[in-house]
Amino acid sequence: MSGAFSLGDVVRRFIESSYPDASSQDWTVALSGGVDSMVLTRLLKPIADEWGVSLSAVHVNHGMRAEAARDAQFAEKACNELGIPLSxxxxxxxxxxxxxxxxxxxxARRLRYQAIVECVLGVQNVPGSSGVPRGKADSNPSGGQVMGDSVENNKVHKPVVFLAHHADDQVETVLLRLLRGTSVEGLRGMQPVREWQGIRWMRPLLTVSKSQLVDYASSNGIDCIQDETNFDTHFTRNYIRHEVIPKLHHVQPNLAEVIGRLTDVLEAEDRWLAEVSQEHFRTLVQKRGKDLVIHTERLLSIPLPLQRRVVKIILYCLASADWTFDHVDSILRLCRESGASALVHLPGRVRVRKSYNELHFLRVDSRKSDIGSVTGAGQLKWRLDEQSMCRLQWSGSEQSWTFRCDRWNGREALGLLLADRYQALFPKGLEVTIRSYRAGERMKVLGLQGSKKVQDLFVDAKVPRHLRAEWPCFYVGDDLVWVPGVARSTLFLLDEFQDGWHVIAQSVPS
Known part of the structure; x- marks a missing residue:
């Protein structure tokens, strides 16, 4: 029973220290039927009974395995034996x-968390539930509200959901994020307590190893089920779990403890950086109508890590998207560039417009046209994304342009597009700059040998002389890659069967 007491004490003390008012709330435990969630449920039951708390469970059937129905029946039987309601x-x-x-x-993770939220809150189609409760996707780092969303009162007691992630899961998460590329924030790993979608999510087992949970289940006769897909190393997490971590244990036998110390250190440092960043946000950012405005020189005067965080705070004030390093970096590049006017299109209908020494952040109304009016010396930056669209009109121009981006399936026939110069394919992960061409500029034209002056391409395509100076040209970095309606370059092409982005250009007289 000593093992039973020690694990139970871990959970009890975690709840008492993390959420003193937890006993006044309803508790829900996410129950898969595996050893982790079965042990957590068994540990929570006597605490809930002692404190007079209503404890229930939720089991999510992903519909991905033939054994899914068996798992649901197992979870139902286990809850019946414990006297716990199950959804x-x-x-x-x-x-x-x-x-x-x-x-x-x-x-699967996205839908699983959405299902739990719907179950706990008793609602369907949870708005804004595109993320999961782990990073900044689960809260607004500015401490304020997302524009257009309701304000969540932090003083209101929230229902609690318990998750059975343990120390070994934390190791996998940190390694996964490290391999994919992340920041200090990401290397903090999963947080023990997180508020998201009006729920307090708690992970009381992050200091407990998998082996401890298995030993506890064995010593206390706790039945559990095994998900066979957990051994499929085609999944990245499983590969790290079964192939990478065992080898790391040869180098560092106490891997979980080392990672745990790392996440604790980074959590404290990230919390401090967040507080400093929020203070800069309050002093540097102004609200003008629907725009959030910041002076470029003042932003660039603070250290780079704080620049990134302030920009990210602004973005989260506008939309709860999965903002990445690339999104933030594109804005800081815009800030550093010498041009007086430019526009960046981002997910969630967020636009960042540079006007001389100011950046204007706004979220456009989906019911309105989004027209970027840019001076003759200006440019528009556009990150290619699913179903994104931008409209462009240079000041005084006789026509406006509409550009629409959609996903391209590499199995489709490339030949269908080759004859239409108003359509182009690009690899994923590109940010393009749209501007007018410069005198003497040349392009390596697809289908031709060598390069050709853009001026001559306009002549060949019979583009009227008075329209050439305002004709939009697509650049990736300094490389001219596409002149809509005229020619496509040999750069940044899609390989056969490669997925990418399909961009369609349309010119409309003003």
């Missing part, structure tokens, strides 16, 4: 919109 939720990966699709693992 069963079924999800389908087909419910993930194409523009939000990432991977099987990520999509």
């Amino acid at each position: 069963l939720k079924t999800i389908s990966l087909h419910d993930v919109p194409p523009e939000l699709h990432k991977s099987v693992e990520a999509d």
Whole structure:
């Protein structure tokens, strides 16, 4: 029983220190039926009974395995034996919109958390539930509200959801984020307590190893089920778990403890950086109508890590998207560039407009046209993304342009596009700059040998002389890659069967 007491004490003290008012709230435990969640449920039950708390469980059927129905029946039987109400939720990966699709693992996680939220709050189609409760995606780092969303009162007691992630899961998470590229914030790993979607999510087992949970289950006769897909090393997390971490244990036997200390240190440092960044946000950012405005020189005067965080705070004030390093970096590059006017298009209908020495952040109304009016010396920056669109009109121009970006399936026939110069394909991960060409500029034209002057390309395409100076040209960095309606370059092409972005250009007289 000593093992039973020690684990129970870990959970009890965690709750008492993390959420003193937890006993006044309803508790829900996410129950898969595996050893981790079964042990956590067994540990929570006597605490809930002692404190007079209502404890329930939720089981999510992902519909991905033949044994899914068996797992649901097991969870139902276990809850009946413990006297715990159980909610069963079924999800389908087909419910993930194409523009939000990432991977099987990520999509399943997204839908699983959304199902838990719907179950706990008793609502359907939770708005803004595109993320999961782990990083800044689960809270606004400015401490304020997302524009257009309701303000959440932090003084209101929130329902509690318990998750059974343990120390070994934390190791996997940190390694995954390190391999994918992350910041100090990401290397903090999973947080023990996190508020998201009006719920307090708690992970009381992050200091407990998998082996301790297995030993506890064995010593106390706790039945559990095994998910066979956890051994499929085609999934990245499983590969790290079964192939990478065992080798790391040869180098560092106390890997979980070392990672745990790292996340504790980074959590404290990240919290301090967040506080400093929020102070800079309050002093540097002004609200003018619907725009959030910051002076470029003042932003660039603070250290680079704080620049990035202030920009990210602004973005989260506008939309709860998965803001990445690339998004933030594109804005800081815009800030440093010498041009007087430019525009960056970002996900979530967020636009960042440079006007001389100011950056204007805004979220456009989806019901209105988004027209970027740019001076003759200006430029527009556009990060290619699913179903994104921008409209461009240079000051005084006789016509405006509409550009629409959609996903391109590499299995489609490339030949269908080759004859239409108003359509182009690009690899994923590109940010393009749209501006007018410069005198003497040349382009390596697809289908021709060598390069050709852009001026001559306009002549060949019979573009009227008075329209050439305001004709939009697409650049990646300093490379001219496409003149819509005229020619496509040999740079940044798609390989056969490669997925990418399909951009369609349309010119409309003003």
